[in-house]
Amino acid sequence: MKKQCMVILVENNSGVLARVSSLFMQRGFNIDSLTVSSTENPKISRITVMTTGDQKIFSQILKQTGKLVETKMIFSVEPSFSLIRELLLVKFGTDHGNIEALKQIIEDFGANIIDMTNGCFVIELSASSEKIDDFLEATEAFEMIEMCRSGAIAMERGKVSYDIG
Amino acid sequence: MILNGSEILVNVLLEQGVDTVFGYPGGAVLNIYDALYKYRDQIHHYMTAHEQGAAHAADGYARSTGKTGVVIATSGPGATNLVTGIATAYMDSVPLVAITGNVSTPLIGCDSFQEVYIAGITMPITKHNFVVRKVEDLADTLREAFRIASSGRPGPVLVDIPKDVTAERTTYTPAPRTDLHERTTDVVGNVEEIAELINRAERPFVYFGGGVRLSGASEELRQVLLTADIPAAYTLMAAGALKYGERNNLGLMGMHGCYSANCAANRADVLIAIGTRFSDRVALNTSKFGHNAKIVHIDIDSGEINKNIIADYSILGDVKAVLNEMMKYIKPAKHDSWFAQIEKWKEEDYHPTDSEEVLKPHQVIETACRVAGEDAIFVTDVGQHQMWAAQYLHHVKPMNFLTSGGLGTMGYGYGAAIGAQIANPEVPVVHFTSDGSLHMNMNELCTAVSYGVPVITVILNNAVLGMVRQWQGVFYGQRYSSSEPERVTDYVKVAEAFGGKGFRCKNPAEFEEAMKLAMKEKGPVWIECEIDREEKVLPMIPAGGTVHDTIFN
Numbered sequence: 003m004k005k006q007c008m009v010i011l012v013e014n015n016s017g018v019l020a021r022v023s024s025l026f027m028q029r030g031f032n033i034d035s036l037t038v039s040s041t042e043n044p045k046i047s048r049i050t051v052m053t054t055g056d057q058k059i060f061s062q063i064l065k066q067t068g069k070l071v072e073t074k075m076i077f078s079v080e081p082s083f084s085l086i087r088e089l090l091l092v093k094f095g096t097d098h099g100n101i102e103a104l105k106q107i108i109e110d111f112g113a114n115i116i117d118m119t120n121g122c123f124v125i126e127l128s129a130s131s132e133k134i135d136d137f138l139e140a141t142e143a144f145e146m147i148e149m150c151r152s153g154a155i156a157m158e159r160g161k162v163s164y165d166i167g
Numbered sequence: 168m169i170l171n172g173s174e175i176l177v178n179v180l181l182e183q184g185v186d187t188v189f190g191y192p193g194g195a196v197l198n199i200y201d202a203l204y205k206y207r208d209q210i211h212h213y214m215t216a217h218e219q220g221a222a223h224a225a226d227g228y229a230r231s232t233g234k235t236g237v238v239i240a241t242s243g244p245g246a247t248n249l250v251t252g253i254a255t256a257y258m259d260s261v262p263l264v265a266i267t268g269n270v271s272t273p274l275i276g277c278d279s280f281q282e283v284y285i286a287g288i289t290m291p292i293t294k295h296n297f298v299v300r301k302v303e304d305l306a307d308t309l310r311e312a313f314r315i316a317s318s319g320r321p322g323p324v325l326v327d328i329p330k331d332v333t334a335e336r337t338t339y340t341p342a343p344r345t346d347l348h349e350r351t352t353d354v355v356g357n358v359e360e361i362a363e364l365i366n367r368a369e370r371p372f373v374y375f376g377g378g379v380r381l382s383g384a385s386e387e388l389r390q391v392l393l394t395a396d397i398p399a400a401y402t403l404m405a406a407g408a409l410k411y412g413e414r415n416n417l418g419l420m421g422m423h424g425c426y427s428a429n430c431a432a433n434r435a436d437v438l439i440a441i442g443t444r445f446s447d448r449v450a451l452n453t454s455k456f457g458h459n460a461k462i463v464h465i466d467i468d469s470g471e472i473n474k475n476i477i478a479d480y481s482i483l484g485d486v487k488a489v490l491n492e493m494m495k496y497i498k499p500a501k502h503d504s505w506f507a508q509i510e511k512w513k514e515e516d517y518h519p520t521d522s523e524e525v526l527k528p529h530q531v532i533e534t535a536c537r538v539a540g541e542d543a544i545f546v547t548d549v550g551q552h553q554m555w556a557a558q559y560l561h562h563v564k565p566m567n568f569l570t571s572g573g574l575g576t577m578g579y580g581y582g583a584a585i586g587a588q589i590a591n592p593e594v595p596v597v598h599f600t601s602d603g604s605l606h607m608n609m610n611e612l613c614t615a616v617s618y619g620v621p622v623i624t625v626i627l628n629n630a631v632l633g634m635v636r637q638w639q640g641v642f643y644g645q646r647y648s649s650s651e652p653e654r655v656t657d658y659v660k661v662a663e664a665f666g667g668k669g670f671r672c673k674n675p676a677e678f679e680e681a682m683k684l685a686m687k688e689k690g691p692v693w694i695e696c697e698i699d700r701e702e703k704v705l706p707m708i709p710a711g712g713t714v715h716d717t718i719f720n
Contacts, residue, residue, distance in 0.1 A: 017298070062470070065470040066470045
């Protein structure tokens with residue numbers, strides 16, 4: 003089983019997310035994370051989905067999702083030619099633990115402290131999924147109060163244009 | 168021209184060439200029904216007993232004509248009653264437009280009376296669906312619905328229209344028809360290389376499905392088979408695409424298919440699957456199906472390629488276009504020893520024995536087929552009788568065998584038969600059913616009576632749920648759980664009580680007589696045929712099995 007990132011460009015209609023996620027559920031495709039956003043074209047929304055499976059499953063996802071009337075384009079994201087990012091927000095307490103050590107880890111990972119309120123600080127990290135996993139592992143010893151992370155979004159490097167009318 | 172939403176709806180139906188719709192009125196569609204009343208000279212609306220029957224009628228209308236069927240239902244229960252009918256059409260790629268009313272826009276989301284989110288409910292069983300929120304969008308949405316339903320691999324499309332949208336007024340501008348059943352001519356794949364593979368084959372075999380029928384490619388298929396001398400067998404969805412008795416036509420394949428066809432699939436060195444999807448009723452064991460062969464898969468739907476089995480070669484395109492292209496490269500061949508082997512398998516196949524004293528299922532089917540004639544349309548419900556009809560009818564026309572193949576919907580038959588008869592008033596329509604299936608939608612007899620629809624319903628009554636009981640007998644140690652319902656329904660009396668005609672038969676002579684009388688009737692007829700509860704559908708390959716597991720008795 004492999005992980006695969008896919009991008010689906012869909013018509014910006016109400017219900018389109020339900021249609022895509024319903025299809026994944028119906029056919030037993032895995033959704034590790036899913037992100038929907040607006041794009042440079044107001045008529046088009048961009049769905050980025052991280053999925054787990056084998057080549058046969060990935061091929062079925064591409065074909066079955068591609069068949070949806072509102073799907074304008076779907077493609078697999080090739081990691082070596084693309085930037086794939088997730089956003090992490092994590093809150094640490096400062097009552098115990100070596101705060102200086104934590105700050106060093108934050109610096110090493112290129113994360114930012116974006117808030118300090120009532121003795122807690124919130125850290126943001128925008129990075130690949132694996133790097134975020136590594137960061138969370140590295141900070142395991144500290145007093146984590148709350149954590150959330152976004153699904154992935156992805157973009158190919160260089161000049162790529164999608165002719166979707 | 169300024170019209171209200173309901174009048175626009177009817178005008179778009181007329182644009183699409185629709186003159187027949189099926190449905191059932193209710194609160195949310197009162198405006199639509201008012202427009203149907205106004206345009207009653209141009210569009211005939213047939214009201215059924217239940218919305219499920221209307222959906223199946225629209226399906227039967229579509230399958231027997233190739234046109235798009237239209238069904239209308241009100242919000243809430245009206246819409247949910249369509250669900251089985253829509254799912255049936257979806258699984259068998261039937262072009263259908265379902266129009267549902269909904270509560271007015273301000274009431275949506277308030278759990279209003281008869282409100283249901285039918286677009287959400289039908290998402291996985293439609294090719295696409297729409298909710299129309301503005302009357303200005305209505306005409307184009309409906310046009311798009313007809314285009315989607317009829318193009319490519321056909322399927323059902325649902326359009327949900329809130330009641331206020333059916334009343335609001337806007338400009339209606341006529342537009343050209345979009346219900347064009349467009350067949351793509353694009354062919355993607357190395358046809359020449361695959362034709363070469365077929366030319367070199369020693370034991371080629373074609374297995375074809377509903378795509379041949381939908382594409383209207385019977386003649387193209389026949390040309391390829393005759394030129395390259397290839398034996399072929401069909402799935403349930405393609406009965407009649409080749410004629411009964413053609414040398415290259417081995418018959419039905421799959422779970423209850425001909426032993427010869429299943430053996431041929433197993434022994435073939437090149438297996439060409441055309442317009443079909445390797446369903447679990449044909450490719451029962453996906454790792455062993457066609458395992459001696461290079462597998463070629465031809466289909467219009469890219470999603471079918473490598474879905475159930477991995478094909479060695481594939482061609483994406485409409486079957487007709489693909490076969491036309493392929494014929495350019497197919498060389499005349501002879502496979503006499505391969506056909507001789509197949510003849511041997513035919514001899515080893517299951518052959519039922521006739522009786523003059525009691526009614527045997529195969530004799531009922533064959534007699535009905537003979538009396539009704541070549542032009543007749545045959546419709547089935549689901550279960551043993553369906554398989555017997557598939558096995559023993561002499562299928563000769565591609566659009567004349569209507570059956571719920573993918574979903575296996577008991578209760579499909581009566582509505583579908585009524586729709587088919589309305590679409591084809593000049594030909595006999597015979598509805599094969601059973602005591603189990605008929606009890607699901609027998610209420611549609613009132614529809615057949617109201618409209619004088621002379622469907623002949625042949626009830627193979629074994630007093631049990633035959634297919635369930637057959638499986639319980641073979642695989643569950645004869646523990647007949649809930650399959651012997653002890654019903655005492657008097658079918659002749661029920662038929663008469665609804666205003667139809669009923670016959671009861673106990674032997675072949677009585678049945679033939681009843682069929683002949685039924686053919687002369689102007690309204691619906693039920694013919695009850697008592698058959699033995701131990702009758703089985705044979706041969707049979709158990710689920711997940713191979714031809715080596717075939718059960719003959």
